Amino acid sequence: MIRAWFAAFATLAWVASYAVDMTWNRAIQKGxxxxxxxxxxxxxxxxxxxxxxxxxxxxxxxxxxxxxxxxxxxxxxxxxxxxxxxxxxxxxxxxxxxxxxxxxxxxxxxxxxxxxxxxxxxxxxxxxxxxxxxxxxxxxxxxxxxxxxxxxxxxxxxxxxxxxxxxxxxxxxxxxxxxxxxxxxxxxxxxxxxxxxxxxxxxxxxxxxxxxxxxxxxxxxxxxxxxxxxxxxxxxxTPSEVGAKFPADVRRIEASMVLDGSCEAMDGTLVRIHMKLLRPVRSLLFTCSPRLEISRLNLAGGAEVPFIKEAFSKKDFYHESHLLVGLPEGTPEDLTLEVRYTAELCFSEFGIVALHDDSGWFPSLSDADGFTFGFSADVPKNYECLGVGDLTDHRVQGEREVFTYDMPEKVRLASFLFGKFKHSKRTAAGIEVDVALPDNANTTYITRNRDEVADEIADALERYTKMFGPIPYKTLKAGLTSGYTNLGFPSMIMLSYGVFNRSGSSWPEQVVAHEVAHQWWYNQVAPLTYRDAWISESMAEYASLVCLRERSGMDTMKKYLSHDFHTFTKLSDVLKKPYISFGPISLGPRLYTTLDPDSAYGAVVYYKGAWTLLNLSKMACFTPGGEGSFNEALKDLVTHSKGKLLSTRDVQEAFERHLKVQLGWYFNQWLHSSVLPKVKVTTKVEGDKLVVQGSQDSKLTLPIPIQTAEGKKKVREYLFFLKPEGSRQEFPLAFKPDLVLVDTNRTCLADYQ
Ligand SMILES: [Zn+2]
Known part of the structure; x- marks a missing residue:
């Protein structure tokens, strides 16, 4: 299961173009x-x-x-x-x-x-x-x-x-x-x-x-x-360079699913894709699960359109496959494609029904600004189906029930939950939190923690709304995915068993907080290219650190940072080199390499990326922008760039505006280099001065917080800049400290000697 290296989805679309498994891609779907x-x-x-x-x-x-x-x-x-x-x-x-x-x-x-x-x-x-x-x-x-x-x-x-x-x-x-x-x-x-x-x-x-x-x-x-x-x-x-390559602008997708009791898509399932062609393309390449068996593809109300699709070999891989649609001569610019298919969409065992592929159950095409999404599910009576967006209709028709949802906000991905559920509901930041889990004799090991997960989601929602501003959804649903991957879809988060049963993952509350953060980072603003993937993943990871710190205390966050540090400094399986040296954050999913396909992407983009933001949030307190300017920059990005694709440059400029300092050097050294500096810092109180001296082995400039305290009440922090050649700095003391600590909260990413 190659996708296990994802802790979330944000890069699926890019990786899909590299990932094709030989066991099925030679087989072409009939028709x-x-x-x-x-x-x-x-x-x-x-x-x-x-x-x-x-x-x-x-x-x-x-x-x-x-x-x-x-x-x-x-x-x-x-x-x-x-x-x-x-x-x-x-x-x-x-x-x-x-x-x-x-x-x-x-x-x-x-x-x-x-x-x-x-x-x-x-x-x-x-x-x-x-x-x-x-x-x-x-x-x-x-x-x-x-x-x-x-x-x-x-x-x-x-x-x-x-x-x-x-x-x-x-x-x-x-x-x-x-x-x-x-x-x-x-x-x-x-x-x-x-x-x-x-x-x-x-x-x-x-x-x-x-x-x-x-x-x-x-x-x-x-x-x-x-x-x-x-x-x-x-x-x-630039965004215009990237935008010029999109073949089409997808306006709206409407998925009408007809599902049986094990969530197989049956005859009658129809997905309508409304789009405008931006270039004179002869074919369009859609991403979808290899499980889809296309039965008919046509322009709305009209002629059949030729397609070719890789077939599913029954071997359980998680790769996306591609559906290539040939566009006949004279295809109008504004068009609606109608795709009819059947598919074994779900894993159905141990009392659980969950999507094999949480995002590939309908054919999708990347575009610059996303699309609105309509979803309806016609299911056997007594089953429930939860889609992204708002429930607009629910009716019982004989032995069937039909659930209709509408997502009026633009989205890039969508998912749904299917089953016989028990719910835990909360209200937080004006949003209804709804955790839906299968309710039967086999699932008590996950349902017993349903309330706890609902509390964590509600808590994260409250905190993030204060940090980043409101999100435009009325509900935030959460449910179970079939794999080990956790995903944050718009208005819906999908969590693995490990998170619900609280044993598979050693940090379930961190995972929940990470996925809730994707409601902002990816679903409101998304990365422009794969090199900007950190804007989604490092941000979500950073947000989860803040949650851990504010909810469970500094020591909990420090414990998590130690776990991160261990992960990216340990030696990889094949190449025997530390993951952090596989490359810089800006390589994004390319850090995943078949030379040694373990978790370099997660270690660098998630962990090191979050650390980079944590250090910047600390440094912000010492800039002319002052304390609070870091969060203001984030709020600014979410509010003013909503629906846009963000580049690393956009994020750097937002921080520069709010912190009121130049940050080129900071972004350059943390995002485009893979160095982990070895650092030695000593401190000395000389009269009414604090003297800090340091040396290091890298070419980076390191902002290192120094904490001083007198008793338990008087605490004061200084920021020491350690330059490549070594530095000595004197700080006038506000009081005579009985304790001086160097970066006691592990804010600066360095290997302290
Ligand atoms: Zn993520």
Whole structure:
């Protein structure tokens, strides 16, 4: 279960494009369009090849050069109307180099060096994505199927992420000149250099990760950068650059589910997707659970639309799969797609019915601002169904009951709860909290803690409403998910058994507080790109720290921070290096790597990210903005950027406005570097002065709180800035302390010696 590394959902959409499991993605759902299937097969299966001897050929692209020859160039048949590729055997060398230090360091983790220079590769496959006038057309005729083992391997590699590759190929009219995917074999592995001007991350170097360390085949992005208007490769992207790549604006989704007693979606289930096309796309790529069995796909009230979808192999994986919809010529800009399907949606055992895939039960498409959501469920009598948003209708019709919900606020994800429930209800911050758990002889081990969880949700809601401002929902529902993952959907949080039975997770109340915080961080404001994932996850984690501190005391929070520190400093399973050194927070879900697929993403983005915010909240007290300015900045972001995608830059600027200081250095050192400084600090009282001296082994500037106390009443805190070269600072004392402590609450992320 590869998704266990998520403690929440915020990055699912990005990861989905990398994650495809070989056990099912070769199988294509019955009823897929023969034309699309033909294109898919052309892409993923060996084709007859024409051959030609060449003396020399150079392919130059941003950051990349392939020097070929002498050798043999084989060409796939382009006369079929399919985008034929070129396969090369012979002397082939690769150059690859980028200047971004984080990306160079990340590449080093894969190949032991920061760039490739004249690197011999075993063979090469070139797939033009856009017009490539520098590539020779293969000879016509004389095609044969013989030999070329590596060629088969490359074609096979396209199965991983197969529907995304197909979407790329089908939309080749949108591609820029030179767009290309070059696959090559290096040290036995398949790699790909991709230049794709339709992607927000245009230039990437990917390695096809594989067992034994992972159960799935997965393209790891060893390097991934965006090309700006000036042609420079940079990690930074503006909202308009990101927005320009969305194929459509999804306005509203209406899901009408017909469910049986074990929550299987039956005939009659229909999802309507209302959208406006923003670009002249020929296909749209939806994400959904591989369990969906599409029976019909058509434009509202009209013609059937061709589709192709990966099928579910019955093996229980949690990956999203893709549904690719072909758009016929003349498809109107404003359109409504109607998708009819059946699906085994739920896990149903031990008295529990819960969704296998809490977000993939309907096909969804990412856009900039989300969509409103209508949901109705037609279920057997005496069952209940809770959707996101407000209950607008409930009726009993013979042996069936129909629940109708409407979410008038824009959302990006949606889920539902199904079963025979017992509820615990509370009111907090004007919102009804409703914890719904299955009520039967098998579930007493979770229902006995229902009230406690409801109290924790209500408490977190009250605190966060004060910290971040109100959320626009009338209810906040909570229920059970089938896996180990906890998720925060708009107006609904899904918690694992461990949280409810209070034994599987050692920090159940922290998990609850984290998921409640997603009502703000992700559901009101969401990260612009995967590099900004921390805006959702570090914020939710930081908010949960505040909850722990204010509800259960400083010692509880410190205990949790110790657990975090232990997690990111312990050695990983395969590479035997501390998780914190896998890369900086800004790599987001790319910290997950098939080289060593454990919890680097969680350790860095969640734990280190929260620590970074905790330290900033302390530093804020010593800025011209003063105490309170930190929360004001957060409230400002939630209020004034509601519904928007936020970049790291936006968040930095909000803090700068409210704290009234420049923070470039702070964001740079904590978000874009992976250093854990070793620090030594000593203090001395000299007359009416406090002298603090420190040394460290990093290039970071560390804001370290120093606490002084006289008796129990008089307490005063100072902020000591430890510079890379070491620092000595004197503070005038307000009173003569009998106790001086260095960062006693572990606010600054450092390894104190
Ligand atoms: Zn989360």
């Amino acid at each position: 897929s369009s023969p034309d699309l299937l033909k294109s898919y097969r052309f892409l993923t299966e060996p084709q007859p090849l024409a051959r030609e001897a060449i003396e020399g050929l150079t392919i130059a692209r941003p950051a990349f050069k392939a020097s070929l020859g002498p050798g043999t160039l084989f060409g796939e048949d382009r006369s079929t109307g399919q985008p034929g590729g070129l396969y090369f055997e012979g002397d082939a060398r690769i150059d690859f180099s980028v200047s971004d230090p984080v990306e160079r360091e990340h590449l080093k983790m894969f190949i032991g060096r920061e760039a490739l220079s004249g690197q011999p590769v075993e063979s090469l496959f070139i797939l033009p994505l856009g017009p490539c006038p520098d590539l020779p057309l293969p000879g016509v005729g004389g095609y044969s199927m013989e030999g070329q083992a590596d060629y088969r391997r490359y074609k096979n590699a396209f199965h991983a992420g197969g529907m995304s590759w197909l979407d790329t190929v089908l939309n080749r009219a949108l591609h820029g000149e030179g767009d290309v995917a070059v696959l090559f074999r290096m040290d036995g592995d398949v790699w790909a250099y991709v230049l794709d001007s339709n992607e927000t991350e245009e230039v990437s170097l990917r390695r096809l990760g594989h067992p034994p360390h992972v159960e799935a085949w997965w393209w790891d992005a060893a390097v991934s950068l965006h090309r700006n208007a000036a042609g420079a490769l940079t990690p930074l992207q």
